[in-house]
Amino acid sequence: MLFLRLIIKNLFNRKTRTILTIVGISIGIATIIIFGMVSNGLTNSMSTAFKPGKADFTVAKADVADMILSVVTREQLQTVRNTEGVESVVPYVMSLAPFTGNPYFILGGIDPNDLDLLGARITDGRIYRNGDEVAIGRIAAKNYNLKVGDTIVLNNKDYAIVGIFESGVTMQDGGAATTIAETQRLNSYTDNQVSMAMVNINPGLDPRAVADAVEARDTALLCVVDMDDFGSLDQGLSIIDSVSWAISVLAMVIGGIGVMNTIIMSVFERTREIGVLRAVGWKRRRVMAMILGEAIVISLGAAIIGIALGLGVVWLMMQTNMAKSWLDITMEAEIFLQALLVAVVVVILGALYPAYRASRFSPMEALRYE
Amino acid sequence: MNDSIIETHDLKKYFEEGRVKALDGVDISIRRGEYISIIGPSGCGKSTLLNMISALDRPTSGQVFLDGADLATFAALDEVRSHKVGFIFQLHNLLPQLTALENVIIPMHEISGSASAKEAKARLLLELIGVGHLAGKRPTRMSGGERQRVAIARALANDPLVILGDEPTGDVDTKAGLQIMDILEKLNREKGVTLIVVTHALDIAKHAQRTIEMRDGRIVHQ
Known part of the structure; x- marks a missing residue:
């Protein structure tokens, strides 16, 4: 307790420097939190999107850079249907229709009779019957304050909102749904083309085995059974993941160098003090523990501020309709522990050298230091 | 070692690759409970000898027993x-x-005991030295004499066998200097602590039971 009090007093003796160091590290931690939560939010959102309702996996075109570019034909879907173990195939057209500042508002094309299979249910109003009608998702209704009876303008066309649906899939609930024919028109598809299809297999079978069989029958198709497969279909998520890691690592490296600089300065300024501590009998390891202790207190302070800052930024981000429609943000302890661990490790690494230097001071030399 | 608490044999300390001979063959013996003053001109090796005895530095050659x-x-x-x-x-x-209290506790970090026991002891030492009322004050808000008294309390923190003072009154006025020497002499007299004081001031040195005089790194009188 006395030792901790000393550590805290040492830090508060140089308030401005300590606060600036904490701010520097906390920005790094906030970066990890923000990118981690956004990346996880996207992953959560995508992982449910590709296995909605009773679907076991999604089938799309292989070798596309982005899932929005996926186009499969009804003949290909027939091949899927004919694959052993496949029970049902639900065609889906994914169309993007900019809406109220959200360029990624999804207008999904799906046969009204297939909604059940995708786990979607109408919570208000009714299902659409033609291409002039849409059902909007629960999240979109809430975000844009829309209700049954309203009109929504997408791609310069008025659509009557006839129902509100809920599927439990953030991406779908954040958008709207209409007929396949209407979305085919919007995407300039022929009536033979759809974006992808959700596949339901016979009970007791392994989705991976059936997916492999589908891919074997048509190598131009890719089955998304899990998020690893999604990486092959859409590199966006893996790019976001990589970039977020790169930025986080960079932020922490800069933070670590900042800590090293701060502690080195602090150690040299306190050379005489350290000499006094050694002169009154402090062991080298206690001097080292004091310096490392100061670093740990800095990292814990930075972790608290960084986590709060990160959560604040994510909260602000989640006030935008686009984020609400696309991100399924969850509080996962893993991200916070990761941020805390990175902060402590980086700060300790940064403090290790100056702490070692301080512990090697000879009391006589340190006492002579001016 | 008989009754000696400190002995040096042919103690040498050279600096700058032997060009500066701070100690050049010092032999002294100090008994337990003795009060010794070490005098001599600046640069004669007084402080260097004190540093050797207090384990702050190692000699170039020779022996120093504590x-x-x-x-x-x-x-x-x-x-x-x-x-x-x-x-x-x-x-x-x-x-x-x-x-002041926390400064006195500093040396106690290396000994076992509860925080409350250490605090209580530090308070007691400050009271003993007559600065108990300064326990919560920082050194920057004390006079030179008060600071030196707190430093004495810190030196006593771990019940040392020997107290070494390197010009302990050198940075305070005459009155405060005399008060500090009174405290140190009282500790020597009443607690039996061996006291070794390096000083320039002959009026302070004369209070000691024995005076060691140094010149050019050697003992010229003891």
């Missing part, structure tokens, strides 16, 4: 500094960010 241990070869000098000697510097060397 309570039977040869400090020239003893590995754990920090143990010696922590448990056997209390050092009072000319400049108090208190940590400015800490209160």
Whole structure:
């Protein structure tokens, strides 16, 4: 307790420097939190999107850079249907229709009779019957304050909102749904083309085995059974993941160098003090523990501020309709522990050298230091 | 070692590759409970001798025994500094960010015991030295004499066998200097602590039971 009090007093003796160091590290931690939560939010959102309702996996075109570019034909879907173990195939057209500042508002094309299979249910109003009608998702209704009876303008066309649906899939609930024919028109598809299809297999079978069989029958198709497969279909998520890691690592490296600089300065300024501590009998390891202790207190302070800052930024981000429609943000302890661990490790690494230097001071030399 | 607490044999300390001979063959013997003053002109080696005795530095050659241990070869000098000697510097060397009480506790970090027991002991020492009322004050808000008294309390923290003062009155006025020497002499007299004081001031040196005079790194009188 006395030792901790000393550590805290040492830090508060140089308030401005300590606060600036904490701010520097906390920005790094906030970066990890923000990118981690956004990346996880996207992953959560995508992982449910590709296995909605009773679907076991999604089938799309292989070798596309982005899932929005996926186009499969009804003949290909027939091949899927004919694959052993496949029970049902639900065609889906994914169309993007900019809406109220959200360029990624999804207008999904799906046969009204297939909604059940995708786990979607109408919570208000009714299902659409033609291409002039849409059902909007629960999240979109809430975000844009829309209700049954309203009109929504997408791609310069008025659509009557006839129902509100809920599927439990953030991406779908954040958008709207209409007929396949209407979305085919919007995407300039022929009536033979759809974006992808959700596949339901016979009970007791392994989705991976059936997916492999589908891919074997048509190598131009890719089955998304899990998020690893999604990486092959859409590199966006893996790019976001990589970039977020790169930025986080960079932020922490800069933070670590900042800590090293701060502690080195602090150690040299306190050379005489350290000499006094050694002169009154402090062991080298206690001097080292004091310096490392100061670093740990800095990292814990930075972790608290960084986590709060990160959560604040994510909260602000989640006030935008686009984020609400696309991100399924969850509080996962893993991200916070990761941020805390990175902060402590980086700060300790940064403090290790100056702490070692301080512990090697000879009391006589340190006492002579001016 | 008989009754000696400190003995040196042909103690030498050279600096700058032997060009400066701070100690050049010093032999002294100090008994337990003795009060010794070391005098001599500036640069004669007084402080260097004190640094050797207090385990702050190692000699170039020779032996320095403290309570039977040869400090020239003893590995754990920090143990010696922590448990056997209390050092009072000319400049108090208190940590400015800490209160008087916390400064006195500093050497106790290396000994076992509860925080409350250490605090109680530090308060007691401050009371003993007559600065109990300064326990919560920082050194920057004290006079030179008060700071030096707190430094004495810190030197006593771990019940040392020997108290070493390197010009302990050198940075305070005459009145405060006399008060500080009164405290140190009282500790020597009543607690039997061996006291070794390096000083320029002959009126302070004359209070000691024995005076060691140095010149050019050698003992000229003891």
